[in-house]
Amino acid sequence: MPALDASVSEARRLVLERLREWGVAADSRDNAQLLVSELFTNAVRHTDSEKVSCELWVIGVRLRLEVTDEGGGEPLQRPCGANAVDTEGENGRGLLLVSVLADEWGIRPDEHAQGHAVWAELPCDRTVD
Template sequence: MASFPDVRPLERRAGSVERTLRDAFRLPAIGSSVSEARRRVVDRLTEWNIGALVRDDARLVVSELFTNAVKHTDSDKVECELRVTGARLRLEVVDRGGGTARPRARHVDGGGPDREGESGRGLLLVDALAERWGVRPGGDGRGHMVWAELGFGPSAP
């Protein structure tokens, strides 16, 4: 997946973007790619004049989603796409792994997070930061696409 920068000045009304802004990239499925994904997302959102609070939330969300794709799949590459439409940022992370297990937040029987488990807590963070998030099969039938949407508006810095 190539990078699709759109660095023209933003046209804003009431804290939203009047046209869709989009960027996409693909990185190797290795641990060091997580920090590269965070950096690329924050850099692009900064270029697009997206507020610091939204950038910070997006940095955490992409870090969790990318980490899961690297750590819990046998994918050799991980793809990331970010889109800003109106007052909404959508982040998508796609692995091409062969596993069938769907990413999900881990809970204990009482409904609270599994504090002793080694994985699954990152998606609880995604759930807390995102207005909506979900999982669907990857586009070619392999792997998963995990997405999260963050809202912003005139009050976002």
């Protein structure tokens, strides 16, 4: 998708659509949408990317999502805890939120070693038919 603020809502919509198709329960869908929103927003605002991609996998009872940018801009860092976050400012809370919602998450170089792939895993509850 284009690395634009408007693409964040489209990414959320597409994630919701796919997770509904896969029978993922509402709570898991909501958490995944929030994670994708935070990671996609970071990629748009803090890199020099023209495109940002998002991938989803359901692996057993786990949902893994990954947002990949093309690089450039500010380096991504893990938050060091609540004291490292500017609670009055607009920035800095996204990765803290990711660390709270995701059981595990991380940052790795993308396959071309130019950008970043930020991934997160969370429990994946299914709907009962």
